[in-house]
Amino acid sequence: MFIPPEISALLDDVHAVVVQGPPGIGRTSLLRHAADTADGAVVLTAEGVETEAGLPFAALHRLLMPLSERMSSLPERQAATLARLMAGEAPAGFPLGVAVVELLTRTSRRQPVLCCVDDVHLVDDSSRDVLAFVARRIATESIRMLFTMPDDRPPLPGLPSVTLPGVDAGELLAGTVPADVAAAIGRGCAGNPRAIEELTRTLSADQRNGRAPLPETLPLYSRVRREYDERLARLPVAARRLLLLVAADEHVDVRTLGRVASAAGGDLSALAPAEAAGLVHEVDGAVRFRFPLLRGAVYRAASDEDRRAAHRLLADVLAESTGADPRAEAHLRLRHAWHVAALAPPHPGEPSAARKLAHAADAVRRNGDHAAASEAVERVAELTRQPEDRAAHLLTAAQDAWLAGRPHRAGVLLARLRPPHPETALLGFRDLLRGEIELRTGAPTTAQELLLAAADRLGEPHRTDAMIALIHASEVDFVSGDRRRYLRTLHRVIALRRGDESGAAELMFEFCTGMAATFERRHADATAPLRRVLELSTRHDDPTLLSWAALTACVLGQEDAALGLAVRARASAQVRGEIAALPRTFELSTYAQLWLGRHAGAASTADEGLALARSLGQPGSASFQLASLALLAVPRGDEPTCVVRARAAIAEADDRGPGMSVAMANWALGALDLTVGRTAEAMARLRVLVTASGRSHPLVRMMAAPHFVEAALRCGDREAAATVGGYFDAWAGATGSPAPMALAARCRALVATDPGVAEENYREAMRLHRLGRHEFERARTELLYGHELRRRRGASAAREVLHDALDTFRQLEAEPWARACQGELRATGEDARPASAPTPDLTPQQLRIARFAAQGATNREIAAQLYLSVRTVDHHMRNIFVRLGVRSRVELVRRLS
Template structure:
């Protein structure tokens, strides 16, 4: 396949083209420095493809000839040696002598270098000359030094010299360090290499496996099956050892002396990379860490003051795989012998286990205990090895399941699946744990029917031996039903949970059973029973400590908080779940915790924070193979973009959601919600109402009932423009029952707004409901929804020909949207104000910088002469709240009186920006003011 571009190497390719383009006026040199596989050879190929009108000679450094002075120079210059006759006699003699193998005395080396320069200049007389040497550091040193000398002296010659190296580049030459490719550059390289580009999650996984190394990425692409490219099967997680990158490292390894290879093997097996450990182990093997110097020059290892690292995981794997089994076991024993600190308990046990030749139950037990204090992939490896060293099949199976759980928590779903696939017949308790883990993995990143089967089987298997885990399986099964839109089946889960619950259960167990009962009651419409149960879950979640404190328990508590609309508590619980997942490196739990945090932030009106939570959740979900979780975050991002009328971002996120046949999946419902909001803002009210009405059938429990409840305000707003509204009325009835069962003023405000929209236009009922909504919206939270209510109320009043009354609410909406950066909504408020006979000035920049939107509105009213009581009445606040805000306003502006406040605001307002009433607008013709 013809590669037309080198992704991630634009700067280097540009330097090559500039060098070649300027050859008519004089030459120059370039050096490309990078690890094996970084694209050095590809850049030389690029140079030769673009050397139009140039002669070209090329060579590569060969380790086999490293001991033969000038061997590389002889191969490079052989095509142009017929021009040696153009050189002065002494130079020609020195050149022929050196290239014939007779060498060059030190005192004649300058003359020889000048002879090489002269030969290249003579070869370039007829047309410019391109001279390239790949891996110049791998060949003989005399050639490298001569070429570096020549490369520094090409300014007046029509010669271009391009060298590549993995070692320290020669001084005095323009050098480019070839860094790793970004994820986007990796995706571009894959698209150039494959007939069909892989889907974004697969491309991201391959980029992570390649660590930004282009050759590793090419090797991975060569092994990618069509099913892996589509995402139907997990992609490879490491480059193939027999690929081009692996072979490159192996050839460098084969050139190293024995002592170097022995110390290099110790470094490869000691994944901690602590120099102190390696120094002691090297001494124990009869050598020293200084033996690594040739390996460092060869680009196989990097030795820093506090760590020994490998340039790529493939290099470490090649070093370990190339060693005989006996040598590997001996190296492991030496490393175990020097790890005598208690902090290295797991490392010592792993090395001893790697050196073991058969079952060792005692060592298996030590591995299991040490793994419990560590976690992550090392703990997974420890438990897998413990299973291999066990002489009891039941213990082996239990440890294998534990290894899979650690791998899943560390984000390696593929490893977890392989470990579970190797289980044979096991007791019910072990089978239940395995099914619980399988179910969770399928829920987050696989097929929900398979997840449901596994989780119900786990609940059955664990019911008699571990009720807490059985309840956990049922709670996970409930997540499956909510994800797939089959909430009508939740009643069966709640019934099974009641059978497992016992009086006096531990807090975590009680939380899970109560959560199942509360969600079940919510979904069957029994909100009187659901509310107390779910509030008890929220309280229990805040009280968890010790081993009972897990990300799963906190996410269930946060979910309960959202169901009873205690958004602040839900956000705190979700945030705590996020922090705990990060602290314990439980990557598997992080996307769900971030999803709940984003949902709480949506209800709190913190849309920017919600979008950031979703972006982080999307990154983690993709990195850990949780494709279902990734789709949910994409759906939420699309909704958040649509709410802010960002059509381009919304549609881009929707295109990234996988196309699944299941009609009621949560990501699909979120996508329909987002599209409906776009329809609504574009005036396509019937389309918006149809999309939202089809999200669920609450009476049957099918579809995404909870998503439809969240989207009901948009459904009602769309339906308000239609003559027939049965779906909106039905959805609003469900929303009303829920809102009235909570203590949330924001939910009741949305309910009042919805009723105002469905009331007869211009009626007293509509006005009363709008005023109720404005009074109920919290003054210190969710300014966006309050501004939306003000905009809708102002529009209602304007259409009822009450333009003066409308302007107050439209001003409030416009100012809030402007301060929030919600440009599209601010434009709608501007259009309504113009229709009401007024034009809008720019917001007060100084006050906007110092005051919140709420404080700015209060400050303007006070500056106009309104009393605190009048401000409270106009803004539907209490007088005490206005007093509190006014004190903060005085403090922030550094003033002490209302007169100073009026003067301070008046100084910042543009001329003509106030109406006679004092608001920041100028009256237009026919405004009635």
């Protein structure tokens, strides 16, 4: 079972904790996992049973039974108290609590103790009071107490509590349904593993393949649904009435909902029991169901008359509402039009309700709310008589759904699209959208077929859209490294050039021209058009165009520009509400930071991008980020992380065929072999990546070339090193960028047979590294240069360079390279300056947090860096201060230094 880092950290740092969560979230599984992994510990278990809730001390009796033979060794009074408990009598609470504390403490001196109490809310009151008393008093690290209870019950007083989050549906359903379907199931079930399993079991073939909508509720036999239905049944009538209003419109803000409740003869406070029961909560100023599929259950359980009454009431109140700003006003107008349309039965003609709803959808779309626009336009399609108009509305609704990050919904809408005339351009736009969705979420070969068909159908009348389709189609070959097919598609785009292009079209033509020259190894010819792309990008804010420009900057070796463009693309996508474009911007940011040597930033971006890609059902992007994380583990020599991430990247990309992510993952494994000294294995793995005949990717071929040069030389193959170094030198020189030019100079130094030439190139490499600000690669060059100096000019010449490299490696926590540097320094006859000893008494997580704090980061900033909650960081900081005996951050800085 996967335990989130935040919960794992809390379980490690506290002696007792209450784990809460909704039905089916995995509370019992967490306790089983804790018990199964508690090697060498005494595991005591108990669970709340309703039939025993009236029996005093029944649960405590069950918990302590395995320790009954040890009770006689306690002091006489405590032993007698526990003997009465085990005999079925009811001793006084306080003496019993003290006796249990003593029993657990003495037991823990021999071996650790883990107490797991499931469903503690069902435990008899006497046992629960004693367990809470004991949990507040255990003071030894050898005792742990874990309690579980639902999220609708107050936790045990005086004890920390944590809410168990949902799981990643993509991982849970991997290989059973497409990624976008898994993401949609995960959203509907709020990551609830039991609900995901129960819902998936009921799906039809069309639902599994994304051709039909998913169920709006869980099946009747569902255990999760049954438990939620029981919570609903316990609510007062007034709360259930308000829940129907929430089910009819989750997008109405709290203020407006309060007015609706007042118009219905009540007030918003009637929702308090539903909130206490864990059914609803406030999110972004609106009341939402905590378990999304509960909305459909509440709405469908109401009668037609009650549903229409709810829509009528909402429409009346919204008609009189005004927004605080134009954006809010547009949202209110859409909600009003939505409820009016919900009351309008479908009939021939173009109803007034549909026209108003379409206008309202246009307004919120301009504000970037594509999700709301998609729902509205789908309803417009249902109210539209003309088949061609209905098909156009469905296409617009699908486009909005895709941009909002809902590929499954977009696919379902496209499956309903039936243009009346097969020759219509609508089919071209349909295939363009289907192809783009498939490119990000499905099979690349299928995507390419759809995109090429779209370009054919759109043709000259829709030339710009045809170009977009072709460039997307070419991406399949770019990622897979199929140079011939990639060039064929690029030249097909270039052939469409007329000379009177719009700014966007001009950028696309220059992009294709420059990329074609690059892949034809005409690097000098590629520079001008690629730089023109960067110039034109300053005039646009379209995320797709900016992403192509960021890729262009990467090809040019201008990583600073690439990072800036990727950040611009991300900001633009967020402002425009184009959520589906975000994973691509994270990929480009990660790539740029990798090249810049900003390892911490790259790791943070990759983690965030990975989570986003999985939530949106984009496995290709997830694979790229996993490969990047594998590469980032290499400098630290973190072999387990590198291998796990690389294998995961390859597995994630498995259905999509070999491509850039797979090449990057194998590059990470080859670089790891080089780092830990497996030189022959490194050369063999890297040779496949850097030779033209190997199954690689052109960009990875360049990125991995410096590693191969070094591995080949260590294996004595100077000819291979010189050949690969030569074509890397040609590419780096064409970019004019310091970072690749520094690596090219290092490669020339390594293969040089003349000591003077080698030294000249090493010095040039270090000069360029400083311009490019790539600290890790600069230190790598200094280590190699130091080794060369020691061999050719003596120990004294090498020491200063080696010390500089060692300081950098230590700062970056690149332990394998620091050890290599220390070895070189010992070879000069000098002991390396010792590194600062690790701070004692802190766990690794606490040490990471302490270092961030010592650098001046706030608790909120630390939480963002380590993907923890602020509350967890606060807890860690208190423990850090206690363990180190400091009272302020100033003292913490002194202690760490």
